[in-house]
Amino acid sequence: MIFFITCTASLKALRQNNDSKYKLNTFDLQLFNGEKTEEATPKRKxxxxxxxxxxxxxxxxxxxxxxxxxxxxxxxxxxxxxxxxxxxxxxxxxxxxxxxxxxxxxxxxxxxxxxxxxxxxxxxxxxxxxxxxxxxxxxxxxxxxEILMPDFNKxxxxxxxxxxxxxxxxxxxxxxxxxxxxxxxxxxxxxxxxxxxxxxxxxxxxxxxxxxxxxxxxxxxxxxxxxxxxxxxxxxxxxxxxxxxxxxxxxxxxKEEFKQTEGNPQIKSKIKEKQRAIAMRRMMQEIPKADVVVTNPTHLAIALKYEKNMAAPVVLAKGQDLVAERIKQVARENRVAVVENKPLARALYPIVEIGDVVPPELYQAVAEVLAYVYRLKKRLS
Incomplete structure (x- = not known):
């Protein structure tokens, strides 16, 4: 009886093992299937x-x-x-x-x-x-x-x-x-x-x-x-x-042709990620030069700078969510005023980029914020 049970268990295990091997082979065949089902690309033509x-x-x-x-x-x-x-x-x-x-x-x-x-x-x-x-x-x-070149296969x-x-x-x-x-x-x-x-x-x-x-x-x-x-x-x-x-x-x-013509997508994504990191570091380095950071207060943050020789205030940094939190943190560490102004932040964020000047229609609102910051600085000094 014990021998019978042992043999039955062995046969069942062997069958399961064979089934798993069969499934694995089927998966490999599908994975490495070279069936040509895609239309030719312009480069191939x-x-x-x-x-x-x-x-x-x-x-x-x-x-x-x-x-x-x-x-x-x-x-x-x-x-x-x-x-x-x-x-x-x-x-x-x-x-x-x-x-x-x-x-x-x-x-x-x-x-x-x-x-x-x-x-x-x-x-x-x-x-x-x-x-x-x-x-x-x-x-x-x-x-x-090329058609005139000798082909020994012929x-x-x-x-x-x-x-x-x-x-x-x-x-x-x-x-x-x-x-x-x-x-x-x-x-x-x-x-x-x-x-x-x-x-x-x-x-x-x-x-x-x-x-x-x-x-x-x-x-x-x-x-x-x-x-x-x-x-x-x-x-x-x-x-x-x-x-x-x-x-x-x-x-x-x-996929191979796309890699040859457009580059490996993974490498391109890594390059873009490094470019974004470099741009982020440069932006954070400009925040200490700002006069004020206008916030939403939690979702948006725009760093502005104004000097007498400028035609209008300049945007040094902008961001939303986690980037906005980082901008506010760097601003506080460098004693840059952080002012909450929801309408101004929402109006500025979509229409300005880093390095742009404030548009004329927002001069009045930005001037009021800068005036408030200058008065605050005088009181503290």
């Missing part, structure tokens, strides 16, 4: 921008570049065709009369480059301007060299394998498949609708067939661009959301 980490959608840039390209072709197509046709006519008309020497071949390549620049350069300039404008609208002006096979099967890669794969499906559907739909126009190419002249083919391609391109615009808008909001999620901080990180 600025640091990310310096590193080139911004909310940016490549889909928006791509769709605007494609739109600018096809729109430029639509506007400049006729002039590009005329320029190329004149050059080709000139080349083929003189091919039998031209001696192919080194100089003539060099001149031929030079003319090819000039023609290409005249036809392609305007489109390239439009694409470049549109691309820069779209990027500026998304992220503003940004110049970062060539690490293990890191590359992890990125390959990461959530971001799966989302990009889904986006790519969705785009291909949408574009394929519109191409199929367009081909079915325009099936009747295909036999017309057989009976048309080359120039007319090229114009018709160009117009069909551009119409199809603008239909696809319209769909891609909608997809790009969704992608931009997704990139913005994912960027904000990646910049989120834990509560501990917010």
């Amino acid at each position: 600025e640091e990310a921008k310096k590193k080139g980490q911004v909310a940016k959608s490549t889909e928006i840039s791509s769709v605007f570049v494609i739109m600018a390209s096809f729109y430029s072709l639509k506007l400049l197509g006729v002039s590009i065709y005329d320029e190329l046709s004149r050059y080709m006519i000139g080349i083929f008309s003189s091919i039998y009369t031209t001696d192919f020497t080194i100089n003539s071949v060099q001149l031929l390549f030079l003319n090819v480059i000039i023609v290409l620049l005249k036809t392609i350069l305007p489109i390239l300039l439009v694409i470049m301007i549109i691309s820069m404008a779209v990027n500026y609208m998304q992220v503003g002006f940004m110049f970062s060299t 060539i690490n096979p293990l890191s590359g394998f992890q990125r390959l099967f990461s959530k971001r890669s799966l989302v990009e794969l889904f986006k790519a498949l969705f785009k291909v499906s949408i574009i394929g559907y519109f191409i199929y739909r367009f081909a079915v609708i325009k099936t009747d126009d295909i036999p017309r190419f057989i009976k048309m002249e080359l120039i007319d067939s090229l114009k018709l083919a160009g117009s069909l391609v551009i119409d199809l391109a603008f239909q696809i661009i319209a769909v891609m615009m909608v997809l790009a808008a969704f992608d931009y909001f997704y990139q913005w959301w994912q960027h904000n999620q990646s910049l989120k901080m834990s509560k501990q990180e917010v």
Whole structure:
């Protein structure tokens, strides 16, 4: 029986001990939880921008570049065709009369480059301007060299394998498949609708067939661009959301950043406490120079001094409650008159600071108190 009771007590103690350990471990897990639930601070966002980490959608840039390209072709197509046709006519008309020497071949390549620049350069300039404008609208002006620094993690096979099967890669794969499906559907739909126009190419002249083919391609391109615009808008909001999620901080990180930027709150409070103590000592050192201390009598105390060369009496010290009691004590120790005047004390305290002069509306009341103090001093002397 005794053995049974002993075993039962031991098991109960062991269970309680395990329960206490479990609770302690649970507390530690909550205490050191690094879950990032806080929104990114302005400093965190600025640091990310310096590193080139911004909310940016490549889909928006791509769709605007494609739109600018096809729109430029639509506007400049006729002039590009005329320029190329004149050059080709000139080349083929003189091919039998031209001696192919080194100089003539060099001149031929030079003319090819000039023609290409005249036809392609305007489109390239439009694409470049549109691309820069779209990027500026998304992220503003940004110049970062950190993104150009070599990162060996990018060539690490293990890191590359992890990125390959990461959530971001799966989302990009889904986006790519969705785009291909949408574009394929519109191409199929367009081909079915325009099936009747295909036999017309057989009976048309080359120039007319090229114009018709160009117009069909551009119409199809603008239909696809319209769909891609909608997809790009969704992608931009997704990139913005994912960027904000990646910049989120834990509560501990917010505290550490606050300490770095604003300083440790405990140190700041100690500094302020020392500053208040120094200011208090200086104020108490000025009280013996005062002519009178006006009191409430228990809650407020204001020490005043007046000399003939002063425009008005000056406040040397002020305080309430415990500070007021200390001011009165120092005044009595240094034989400074302490006068009870509730209306004057209540009127002075909120409107004057240490070193200020008494406001004109209180000259009369302060003068009466000073006159009383001077008469009192004469009697005592």
